[in-house]
Amino acid sequence: MNSAESASLALVCKERGWTEAGDSTEADLVLINTCSVRLTAEERVFGRIAHYAGLKKKSKKKFTFVIAGCMAQRLGEELKVKYPAINYVMGTSARSIFPLILEAAENNTTAVFDSDINEKSVFTFSDSHYETENEQGSVFRSFVPIMHGCNNFCSYCIVPYVRGREVSRSPENILNELRIVAERGVREVTLLGQNVNSYSWQDFDFADLLKLIADEAQKNGISWIRFLSANPGNFSLKTIEVLAKNKVFCRHIHLPVQHGSTSVLKAMNRGYTAERFLELTGEIRSAIPGISLSTDILVGFPGETEDDVKKTLQLMEEVKFIYSFMYHFNPREGTKAFDLPDRIADKVKKERLSRVIALQEKHTNEILKGRIGNTETVLIEGISRKNADELITRTEKDERAVVPGSKSLIGSFGRLTLSSLKGNTFRGEFI
Ligand code: SF4
Numbered sequence: 001m002n003s004a005e006s007a008s009l010a011l012v013c014k015e016r017g018w019t020e021a022g023d024s025t026e027a028d029l030v031l032i033n034t035c036s037v038r039l040t041a042e043e044r045v046f047g048r049i050a051h052y053a054g055l056k057k058k059s060k061k062k063f064t065f066v067i068a069g070c071m072a073q074r075l076g077e078e079l080k081v082k083y084p085a086i087n088y089v090m091g092t093s094a095r096s097i098f099p100l101i102l103e104a105a106e107n108n109t110t111a112v113f114d115s116d117i118n119e120k121s122v123f124t125f126s127d128s129h130y131e132t133e134n135e136q137g138s139v140f141r142s143f144v145p146i147m148h149g150c151n152n153f154c155s156y157c158i159v160p161y162v163r164g165r166e167v168s169r170s171p172e173n174i175l176n177e178l179r180i181v182a183e184r185g186v187r188e189v190t191l192l193g194q195n196v197n198s199y200s201w202q203d204f205d206f207a208d209l210l211k212l213i214a215d216e217a218q219k220n221g222i223s224w225i226r227f228l229s230a231n232p233g234n235f236s237l238k239t240i241e242v243l244a245k246n247k248v249f250c251r252h253i254h255l256p257v258q259h260g261s262t263s264v265l266k267a268m269n270r271g272y273t274a275e276r277f278l279e280l281t282g283e284i285r286s287a288i289p290g291i292s293l294s295t296d297i298l299v300g301f302p303g304e305t306e307d308d309v310k311k312t313l314q315l316m317e318e319v320k321f322i323y324s325f326m327y328h329f330n331p332r333e334g335t336k337a338f339d340l341p342d343r344i345a346d347k348v349k350k351e352r353l354s355r356v357i358a359l360q361e362k363h364t365n366e367i368l369k370g371r372i373g374n375t376e377t378v379l380i381e382g383i384s385r386k387n388a389d390e391l392i393t394r395t396e397k398d399e400r401a402v403v404p405g406s407k408s409l410i411g412s413f414g415r416l417t418l419s420s421l422k423g424n425t426f427r428g429e430f431i
Contacts, residue, residue, distance in 0.1 A: 001192055002069060004143035006033045008126035009068065009098060016102055024055065029064040029105050036070035036162050039330045045071055053085035064105040066090060068098075070162040074334075076118050091118030092163055095126070123148050125169045130181050140188060140381060140411050141394075142181040146174050146209065147193035147200075152231065154258075155269045155336035156298065156329060159194050166194075168201045171209060175216050182220035185411055188250075188379055188394075189217070191227040197234045207238040214246040223413060224379065224396065226250050229296075232257065232280055233271035244287040251288060252322070252397040255281070256296035260315030261308035264301050267340070274315055281319050292322045292367075292397040297356055300328040300349030302340035309352050316359055322367055322397065323424075324360045328353045368399065368421050375417050375431060376401075380409045393428075401426035 009031065021027035030052050035041045045067075052065060066088045067079055073091030080086045087110075088101050094117045104111035114120060130142045147168040150160045174191075181189060191213070193199060199206040210225075217225055225248050232255055243249045255277075259265050262273040272280075285291060297312065316324075328349040331338045344352075378393035378401055391405045393416065402425060403416055416428035 001143075001145065001148075001194065002033060002035045003131075004129040004145055004192055005069070005092070005095075005126070007131045007143070008129045009033060009095070011126075011128055011130070012098055013102065016099070016106075018102070024052070025059060025061070027063050028061075029066065029102070031066040031068055034067060034069035034071035036074055036158050038327070039332065042071055049079075049083050049086070053083050056085045064088070064101065066101060068092075068095070070158075073118055073162045074158070077115055089118065091121070093121040093123045094118050096121065096124065123164060123167050125173060127173070128177055128180055130184060130186065139184075140186055140379060141190070142184075142186040142188075143190050143192050144174060144177050144181065145169065145192040146227075147196060147198065150194040151198070152195060152233075152271065153269060153336070155267065155340070156301065156332065158332045158335055161334055163194055166198055166200075168199050170201055171204060171212055174209070175212070178213065178216055178222065179220060182217075182222050187222060187411065187413070188224040188226070189222055191225065193227075194229070195231050195234065196227045197230045197236075197239060205236070205238070206234075207236060207242045210239065210242045210246070210249070214242070214248050217248050223248065224250050226252065226398070228254055230255055231271075232277050235280055235284075237283065240284055240287045243284075250396045250398070251290055252292045252294070253284065254294045254296075255284075256325075257315065257319075258296055258298045259301065259304075259308070260312030261304070264304055264308050267303060267337075268298075268301060269336070274311060278315065278318060293319060294323045294398075295319075295321045296325045296327075297360075298327060298329055299352045299356055300344045302329070302337060302344065303342040304344055304352075309355070312356065313359055316356070316363065320363050320367065321360065322399075323364055324356075326353060326356050326360060364424060368424060368426070371426075372418050372421060375415055377413055378403075378416050378428075380405070380412055380414055382410055383407055395426070399424065399426060401428045403428045403430060405430060 032048055034045045065086050067086055068090045072089045076089055079089050090097055097113055100111040131139045149164045149166045151166050153160050197206045199209055257277050258270055260274050376395050378395050380391050380393045382392050384390035384392050384402055389404055390402050393401045393403055395401055401416055415431050417431055418426045418428045420427045
């Protein structure tokens with residue numbers, strides 16, 4: 001979501017005639033679009049703010065300094081008090097002020113608006129979120145946000161506090177963005193939402209939207225559609241049926257389980273049990289054979305026992321995720337879990353996490369090795385950084401594959417035989 005919103009802010013700049021500065025010392029405006037989801041992400045942002053504040057103090061050029069995104073929403077004007085070098089703080093709901101900030105920077109004046117704009121504004125979707133180009137040149141993949149915010153209040157999560165309650169985007173607006181990105185040559189779209197399958201527009205639910213998108217995508221030349229992140233608690237049978245019927249949906253789903261113990265899931269307020277999660281993965285796999293599943297796993301939640309950890313490892317053994325984002329619990333002030341008793345010692349959390357990571361690495365390796373010899377469709381994304389005669393491609397299941405080939409193929413789909421594996425990257429040959 002952060003990437004998509006950064007792209008939409010960059011588009012606003014470009015539409016007004018701004019260009020990217022070659023170096024931060026040449027910039028007229030510096031914007032940091034922040035993320036709050038992990039404590040480490042916030043710590044990194046503070047480091048960057050201090051860096052640019054120092055740069056601004058030393059240089060003659062007094063660039064406009066803007067802090068946007070979740071931290072701006074969470075900390076508001078407090079950030080400006082701590083770092084007077086910051087000119088504007090623009091929360092996730094207050095992006096409509098960005099053109100005013102640009103206008104003021106263009107005219108060497110100061111944009112004036114309510115100091116509590118971040119609190120008062122209601123979230124609205126930008127029309128477009130595509131990246132115009134990246135270091136590989138043209139972009140063939142794009143994010144399309146379809147909903148925003150979350151009503152779930154998992155006890156460890158800051159998102160509902162910084163992103164607010166769920167808001168869905170109108171189907172017309174979503175289809176319009178699909179047409180815009182298709183015209184620009186995008187071939188793969190990822191539908192985004194903090195809780196993507198809670199999408200709801202009048203009597204239209206996520207499955208209805210997927211049906212509509214499948215028809216539109218095929219008309220426009222978009223061949224692959226993904227979505228992030230689906231909540232297992234809201235995953236309906238109707239959604240599974242739509243996915244099974246439409247090949248445009250990639251045969252890979254990211255389904256964050258977070259934990260394998262029902263009692264920990266309850267303390268996390270996840271809204272489903274480990275047993276239901278297993279049942280759901282069974283339903284998905286029997287409707288869509290060969291589908292690959294990835295997940296998020298959070299260990300070291302307060303009160304977690306050794307038995308709970310074993311249940312998580314067992315669940316991983318049963319499901320065999322292709323990959324997981326694995327992390328240990330860090331208390332976030334303002335969330336319910338911050339005040340929970342029985343915090344787990346850091347050393348214990350790290351040891352538990354290391355076991356989860358080791359098991360995941362084993363599964364990833366086994367699954368990928370098992371695919372060597374297969375023929376698969378890939379989207380050819382660009383030239384390999386290591387070898388100009390090789391292309392970087394991505395499989396439908398979202399893995400990287402390197403293949404010798406001509407750069408004229410970039411942006412098209414190809415069929416590869418997967419011949420070997422280096423780390424988690426396939427090497428292949430076109431057939
Ligand atoms: S579903 Fe839970 S973890 Fe995901 S954004 Fe909402 S509150 Fe956070």
